[in-house]
Amino acid sequence: MNPTVGVAVLLTVLQATQCQRINSLTACLLGQDLRLDCRYENKTNNPMTYEFSLQKDNRKRAIVSTGIIDNNYKNRANVTTYRNLLCLHLNGFKPDDEGVYFCEIRITNDYENNEKRNISVIKDKLAKCAGISLLIQNTSWLLLLLLSLPLLQAVDFVSL
Numbered sequence: 001m002n003p004t005v006g007v008a009v010l011l012t013v014l015q016a017t018q019c020q021r022i023n024s025l026t027a028c029l030l031g032q033d034l035r036l037d038c039r040y041e042n043k044t045n046n047p048m049t050y051e052f053s054l055q056k057d058n059r060k061r062a063i064v065s066t067g068i069i070d071n072n073y074k075n076r077a078n079v080t081t082y083r084n085l086l087c088l089h090l091n092g093f094k095p096d097d098e099g100v101y102f103c104e105i106r107i108t109n110d111y112e113n114n115e116k117r118n119i120s121v122i123k124d125k126l127a128k129c130a131g132i133s134l135l136i137q138n139t140s141w142l143l144l145l146l147l148s149l150p151l152l153q154a155v156d157f158v159s160l
């Protein structure tokens, strides 16, 4: 079995018990690039709109709005959407990119008001992105066990 499928199923079960909203917004450095992970909940299949933006000097500017990349970020930014996760990828992070980043989500009937989270991003304080981002979710030993099973099998296989 593909381990990520198992993890996804487990996370889905765990998350279904929580109330809906943006769970977390985290930032990390992937090589020279900035990655923001915006985790959210949804109960319905209703269409979602989202926006990643950056606030600097009291001005908030969109980076990507529901797939539309702002002109200032053409060829630099993209967003990957997963079931409960939006990933903003910003190529070549530079000092000018420091500021407060926002993730805003609206899903009809899930949340009528924009759900919003922000994170202050300073390059020197950014952690390196973990290999498996799902692990950031501190979902206890059960998850670790689940992930380690295929690993152990792989080790077994190599040693044969």
Ligand SMILES: *[C@@H]1O[C@H](CO)[C@@H](O)[C@H](O)[C@H]1NC(C)=O
Binding pocket: 042, 043, 044, 045, 046, 047, 048, 083, 084, 107
């Ligand atoms: C909400 O969750 C369902 C699965 O329960 C999924 O099919 C759908 O794409 C999700 N919608 C959004 C906007 O993420």
Ligand SMILES: *[C@@H]1O[C@H](CO)[C@@H](O)[C@H](O)[C@H]1NC(C)=O
Binding pocket: 075, 076, 077, 078, 080, 089, 090, 091
């Ligand atoms: C889009 O995101 C991927 C990672 O998911 C990255 O490798 C790629 O460079 C990005 N492309 C642009 C144009 O930003």
Ligand SMILES: *[C@@H]1O[C@H](CO)[C@@H](O)[C@H](O)[C@H]1NC(C)=O
Binding pocket: 055, 100, 117, 118, 119
């Ligand atoms: C960021 O969010 C916190 C609460 O989570 C809020 O107190 C703060 O004012 C927000 N910052 C900005 C710049 O909106």
Ligand SMILES: *[C@@H]1O[C@H](CO)[C@@H](O)[C@H](O)[C@H]1NC(C)=O
Binding pocket: 138, 140
């Ligand atoms: C992770 O979970 C443990 C207990 O399961 C807790 O003590 C710890 O504070 C959690 N860490 C984070 C970052 O939430």
